[in-house]
Amino acid sequence: MKSEKISELTTSRLSVYLRCLNQLAADGERTVSSEGLAKKFHLNSAQIRKDLAYFGEFGVRGVGYYVDELRDHLTKILGLDRPHNLTIVGAGRLGTALADYYRAAQSNFAVAAMFDADPAKIGTLVGKVEVFDIKNFPEIAERYNIDVAVIAVPAEFAPAVLQQITVSGIKAIMNFAPVPLKAPENVKLKTVDLTISLEGLAYFLAQPSPQNGQRR
Amino acid sequence: MKSEKISELTTSRLSVYLRCLNQLAADGERTVSSEGLAKKFHLNSAQIRKDLAYFGEFGVRGVGYYVDELRDHLTKILGLDRPHNLTIVGAGRLGTALADYYRAAQSNFAVAAMFDADPAKIGTLVGKVEVFDIKNFPEIAERYNIDVAVIAVPAEFAPAVLQQITVSGIKAIMNFAPVPLKAPENVKLKTVDLTISLEGLAYFLAQPSPQNGQRR
DNA sequence: ATATGTGAAAACATTCACAGCT
DNA sequence: AGCTGTGAATGTTTTCACATAT
Numbered sequence: 001m002k003s004e005k006i007s008e009l010t011t012s013r014l015s016v017y018l019r020c021l022n023q024l025a026a027d028g029e030r031t032v033s034s035e036g037l038a039k040k041f042h043l044n045s046a047q048i049r050k051d052l053a054y055f056g057e058f059g060v061r062g063v064g065y066y067v068d069e070l071r072d073h074l075t076k077i078l079g080l081d082r083p084h085n086l087t088i089v090g091a092g093r094l095g096t097a098l099a100d101y102y103r104a105a106q107s108n109f110a111v112a113a114m115f116d117a118d119p120a121k122i123g124t125l126v127g128k129v130e131v132f133d134i135k136n137f138p139e140i141a142e143r144y145n146i147d148v149a150v151i152a153v154p155a156e157f158a159p160a161v162l163q164q165i166t167v168s169g170i171k172a173i174m175n176f177a178p179v180p181l182k183a184p185e186n187v188k189l190k191t192v193d194l195t196i197s198l199e200g201l202a203y204f205l206a207q208p209s210p211q212n213g214q215r216r
Numbered sequence: 217m218k219s220e221k222i223s224e225l226t227t228s229r230l231s232v233y234l235r236c237l238n239q240l241a242a243d244g245e246r247t248v249s250s251e252g253l254a255k256k257f258h259l260n261s262a263q264i265r266k267d268l269a270y271f272g273e274f275g276v277r278g279v280g281y282y283v284d285e286l287r288d289h290l291t292k293i294l295g296l297d298r299p300h301n302l303t304i305v306g307a308g309r310l311g312t313a314l315a316d317y318y319r320a321a322q323s324n325f326a327v328a329a330m331f332d333a334d335p336a337k338i339g340t341l342v343g344k345v346e347v348f349d350i351k352n353f354p355e356i357a358e359r360y361n362i363d364v365a366v367i368a369v370p371a372e373f374a375p376a377v378l379q380q381i382t383v384s385g386i387k388a389i390m391n392f393a394p395v396p397l398k399a400p401e402n403v404k405l406k407t408v409d410l411t412i413s414l415e416g417l418a419y420f421l422a423q424p425s426p427q428n429g430q431r432r
Numbered sequence: 433a434t435a436t437g438t439g440a441a442a443a444c445a446t447t448c449a450c451a452g453c454t
Numbered sequence: 455a456g457c458t459g460t461g462a463a464t465g466t467t468t469t470c471a472c473a474t475a476t
Contacts, residue, residue: 225445
């Protein structure tokens with residue numbers, strides 16, 4: 001157990017471990033070893049032990065980890081022991097798909113509201129979630145106690161949307177707009193760039209090495 | 217110019233640079249320095265020079281990089297100088313949203329076909345793209361000359377879908393199912409896990425440090 | 433016997449700083 | 455004078471290997 005700063009690589013692995021532990025619990029497993037976990041996702045067992053050891057000594061030597069206990073720890077560590085209210089800004093194709101996706105995924109994230117600038121969309125429902133005018137963001141975010149915002153608007157509007165979100169005091173933002181955004185200090189911004197991920201695949205295909213038998 | 221193995225971190229930055237160069241070209245800029253690029257995305261200029269130097273000496277000392285020339289190089293390096301045919305497996309909410317997203321993004325990725333197992337969806341159109349029966353994957357993939365596949369099915373079906381895709385000889389796969397998949401050697405698999413990204417935000421919110429003024 | 437927790441080593445990535453070119 | 459390309463230095467992440475606990 002150390003008090004260093006935890007890297008993002010570690011925390012996203014914790015999410016993966018937790019998902020796996022939920023599965024193991026459902027399967028009725030009582031304990032699991034770091035080696036057992038490691039095999040499930042082609043990962044090094046020392047890495048798992050180290051990731052967990054940042055937060056405490058959860059294991060028992062000679063035995064492994066108790067599934068239920070570790071699951072509770074990770075749930076708490078990841079802040080998933082209490083609900084989060086999500087908003088999705090941008091009620092276009094991607095925004096509505098994300099709303100549906102997050103609504104369907106049973107999780108502690110409730111999609112509480114959506115926003116758009118298009119008058120035709122304002123007032124409509126996506127699933128059971130109302131689309132509000134982006135102009136009223138601060139008021140609605142307050143009313144619904146939003147703590148996480150997802151940006152799903154075209155790149156050109158993203159900086160302005162980010163601005164509106166941050167002035168409302170929201171500290172956690174996920175951005176799907178393909179543009180580099182700079183969030184204020186003490187606001188966590190994660191960008192997922194769907195285009196760049198694809199281009200990484202194109203690069204791979206362009207490499208000479210795997211060209212044997214490759215479809216062109 | 218080295219012949220080392222290029223890291224994925226480098227290649228995704230190349231995508232970012234290319235996007236920026238396209239913008240600069242549209243703005244009529246002739247040259248740009250590594251420092252100029254670096255400022256745009258809060259990045260170190262040495263990193264940019266190093267990333268580029270893996271592939272050649274594209275710059276001119278005392279001047280910088282010629283926008284058009286560097287753009288051409290990066291386009292070629294990333295394999296974006298020729299078209300790619302994309303398929304999306306899973307015509308649910310996420311799959312159709314991704315289809316629309318990639319269709320709209322003007323790029324070298326053409327959405328050529330979609331697949332699903334649900335008889336109600338087979339034969340329908342998403343945009344102008346037909347949904348085929350997943351059973352016919354090999355034949356249709358061949359017909360449309362698919363070289364990149366996107367997995368957008370529920371986690372439980374993802375392993376079987378991966379299997380079907382890889383036996384068809386497709387070498388580049390993007391996975392949105394929240395499950396750890398293992399692709400064969402010489403197949404590139406990228407997973408984007410929308411849930412894990414959110415949980416990283418929850419972890420951040422659960423930390424004591426930024427709790428001043430945070431909405432709960 | 434078995435599996436954790438962790439220093440030490442190795443691998444990998446970023447940044448510095450400057451020689452060298454235009 | 456100005457900016458690249460790159461070795462060297464620094465920082466970060468992963469893996470090894472083993473003492474330590476049950």
